[in-house]
Amino acid sequence: QSALTQPPSASGSPGQSVTISCTGTSSDVGGSDYVSWYQHRPGKAPKLMIYEVTKRPSGVPQRFSGSRSGNTAFLTVSGLQADDEADYYCSSYAGNNIHVTFGGGTKLTV
Amino acid sequence: EVQLVESGGGLVQPGRSLRLSCAASGFTFDDHVMHWVRQAPGKGLEWVSGIGWNSGSIDYADSVKGRFTISRDNAKNSLYLQMNSLRPEDTALYYCVKDMGLAISTSPDVWGQGTTVTVSS
Numbered sequence: 001q002s003a004l005t006q007p008p009s010a011s012g013s014p015g016q017s018v019t020i021s022c023t024g025t026s027s028d029v030g031g032s033d034y035v036s037w038y039q040h041r042p043g044k045a046p047k048l049m050i051y052e053v054t055k056r057p058s059g060v061p062q063r064f065s066g067s068r069s070g071n072t073a074f075l076t077v078s079g080l081q082a083d084d085e086a087d088y089y090c091s092s093y094a095g096n097n098i099h100v101t102f103g104g105g106t107k108l109t110v
Numbered sequence: 111e112v113q114l115v116e117s118g119g120g121l122v123q124p125g126r127s128l129r130l131s132c133a134a135s136g137f138t139f140d141d142h143v144m145h146w147v148r149q150a151p152g153k154g155l156e157w158v159s160g161i162g163w164n165s166g167s168i169d170y171a172d173s174v175k176g177r178f179t180i181s182r183d184n185a186k187n188s189l190y191l192q193m194n195s196l197r198p199e200d201t202a203l204y205y206c207v208k209d210m211g212l213a214i215s216t217s218p219d220v221w222g223q224g225t226t227v228t229v230s231s
Binding site for chain 2 (some may be wrong): 003034089
């Protein structure tokens with residue numbers, strides 16, 4: 001039950017794009033349609049930003065997009081805004097019907 | 111509006127027990143997998159346990175297996191986490207999380223505000 005691997009930090013200037021990676025294995029990220037991304041601001045509940053690798057929940061700006069290549073998933077934030085500054089976590093279904101694995105989190109600085 | 115409200119956290123001595131509760135509203139509770147996820151101070155999110163809609167599927171993180179028990183009461187729209195033999199490393203903010211899935215976990219989507227558990231002598 002190893003955590004997914006994310007870079008500890010990422011940064012970009014307002015208006016730029018940044019991509020955060022999430023590396024797992026063929027048993028989770030690479031073999032599952034259920035990869036999600038969350039935005040977590042201090043003192044707030046985590047917010048779902050991307051689900052099923054590429055889908056955006058209602059209300060999430062189109063600036064947020066998800067993709068995957070092999071065992072690595074990616075979250076891209078385009079047109080960075082100051083409000084995007086937060087911790088971002090990926091998660092993946094990891095088998096046994098119920099098991100979920102999270103990444104270690106990436107602190108995004110704008 | 112979907113709401114998840116956790117309760118039951120507090121300060122407890124190592125080796126003692128605590129029971130967390132989560133009251134759900136705004137959605138059909140027994141149509142969804144539910145989870146407990148925690149965040150220790152200064153650390154990332156850690157999945158703790160999950161339970162299917164009819165309690166037929168249950169799983170735990172290795173770090174809590176044998177000590178924690180997840181359960182649900184669909185008649186009361188409530189999720190529970192019985193935590194026994196608590197350790198200082200169990201100190202964390204515990205979140206109740208709704209999943210999009212019914213029988214298997216697909217995408218945890220809605221999170222409560224969390225309840226704090228502190229294990230210390």
